[in-house]
């Protein structure tokens with residue numbers, strides 16, 4: 001399969017004062033094949049959302065971006081706003097964490113779905129628009145689609161709102177779906193339903209799916225390939241099903257800190273030490289301050305990415321598994 005996404009040496013900084021920057025992403029290299037389902041996993045503040053919005057070049061004013069992001073061989077970072085409109089929504093659909101915040105409270109679901117299709121697909125026939133809209137709601141598993149269609153966001157539960165957001169993300173038939181923490185604000189049962197829905201949609205529409213989450217177990221529910229980010233860097237990328245597939249000490253630590261609901265583990269460890277200062281551009285291994293295996297070399301130099309088994313790992317002393 002060909003690569004649909006090719007990210008090369010991507011760096012994103014946020015200027016926060018005249019002499020201070022947050023180094024949110026550092027030399028990200030990531031290729032994703034058409035039809036692949038990939039999870040991007042990491043703690044809060046590690047740069048996951050920055051990576052998501054970089055793919056559609058939707059960064060805030062204070063951001064600087066370097067490197068290359070190719071979608072279907074076209075360089076995204078060279079595109080102007082008009083050209084980006086063809087990428088946003090049409091090539092890449094996006095779902096965000098808070099459906100309540102993404103939906104506009106003063107417009108009905110009908111208006112919000114139809115507005116996108118009307119402007120972008122230049123369809124104006126009311127019956128055609130309604131038909132497309134209702135079918136989208138059915139496709140995302142909404143049973144009473146007629147009621148939901150006429151409702152306003154506040155009249156719907158969080159789960160229904162997120163389904164509507166997925167319907168909107170799919171309304172221009174994108175090839176790629178990026179879901180940034182799509183279930184974080186939902187309770188566990190609804191979380192599972194949304195993951196099931198993403199599984200179904202991925203198959204039905206042959207979507208390339210990127211799930212962004214801080215929850216490794218959730219990632220394992222949907223994805224085979226896991227990309228682990230730590231402090232703006234990819235530290236491991238590959239096939240990870242359990243702790244024994246983890247070759248980077250941080251990935252292993254993630255398995256230990258997140259309780260597995262199925263195993264009913266109540267007590268779990270925390271990773272000792274503090275998340276590094278993102279205002280620093282590291283000269284050493286960013287995880288060395290918290291790593292139980294770190295040696296002098298880790299605290300002084302940057303490790304290269306090496307291949308270990310089926311994975312790529314940024315570590316001087318990768319775990320054998």
Ligand SMILES: Nc1ncnc2c1ncn2[C@@H]1O[C@H](COP(=O)(O)OP(=O)(O)OP(=O)(O)O)[C@@H](O)[C@H]1O
Nearest residue numbers: 014022024043044045046047048049050051060278
């Ligand atoms: N507009 C901005 N200006 C300055 N700093 C920012 C901006 N947006 C994000 N950051 C910083 O960049 C870093 C990466 O943020 P990002 O939102 O990409 O992380 P994340 O992994 O998505 O976190 P979370 O899990 O909390 O959503 C963080 O240190 C964050 O504080």
Ligand SMILES: [Mg+2]
Nearest residue numbers: 048049050180
């Ligand atoms: Mg985020």
